[in-house]
Amino acid sequence: MRTTHTTFILAGHTVHHVTFDPTTFTDADLLWLPHHAELSNAGRKRKAEHLAGRTAAAHALSAINERVIPGIGPSGEPLWPEGVSGSITHSGTQAMAVVVSHPDALVGIxxxxxxxxxxxxxxxxxxxxxxxxxxxxxxxxxxxxxxxxxxxxxxxxxxxxxxxxxxxxxxxxxxxxxxxxxxxxxxxxxxxxxxxxxxxxxxxxxxxxxxxxxxxxx
Structure with missing residues (x-):
């Protein structure tokens, strides 16, 4: 899937912003995700949005030297690595993620x-x-x-x-x-x-x- 990654500052925090073209999405793109099998029954739109969100999250985590991709929790929430709090959002053809190196911070975007x-x-x-x-x-x-x-x-x-x-x-x-x-x-x-x-x-x-x-x- 074709994506573009940029960043901007909001409230002193770096927000990782990804724009994406859902028409370029293929199921093979999901193989990049360790939890891709959990999305096998999702619709095409959901898959593309999820991929864009995890792409933004991966960029955010890489910026704090965390080389992981958040999995999916039992309620659909992202599973962040130990010691990290974060949040993901997507709307239309854009996705955003923000993370902080603190296990109990309240972070929502x-x-x-x-x-x-x-x-x-x-x-x-x-x-x-x-x-x-x-x-x-x-x-x-x-x-x-x-x-x-x-x-x-x-x-x-x-x-x-x-x-x-x-x-x-x-x-x-x-x-x-x-x-x-x-x-x-x-x-x-x-x-x-x-x-x-x-x-x-x-x-x-x-x-x-x-x-x-x-x-x-x-």
């Missing part, structure tokens, strides 16, 4: 295509409550952008927490409390891992014309 306004209005009740909707409205950002950022931030938070909680976290587990020019703050609605209800986490965000990405590192 997520990239999302910006929702169309009508779709954002239709699905908002599944992502935010009325108080959060007021927060997003008062932020001054277009509602679709603000909702996409909230969706992405919650995904980043949940990815970061999964190694601790080992359970699915719905959107009701965290509430957006503030959205500024560069950050979005979430408060836990339930205890999670070692953190109590109400604990706040501030994530960094960026966007371009079509996508947003958020990063939590704590």
């Amino acid at each position: 997520d990239c999302e295509a910006i929702l169309p306004d009508r779709e954002a209005r239709e699905i908002q009740d599944g992502i935010i409550d009325a108080q959060e909707a007021m927060c997003l409205t008062h932020s001054g950002y277009p509602f679709a952008l603000a909702l996409t950022l909230t969706f992405s931030a919650k995904e980043s938070l949940f990815k970061a927490f999964f190694p601790q909680v080992k359970t699915f976290m719905g959107f009701e587990w965290a509430r957006v409390t503030e959205l500024t020019e560069k950050t979005i703050t979430l408060a836990l609605s339930h205890p999670a891992g070692d953190y109590p209800e109400g604990k706040r986490f501030t994530l960094i965000w960026q966007n371009n014309d079509t996508s947003v990405w958020t990063l939590l590192k704590a």
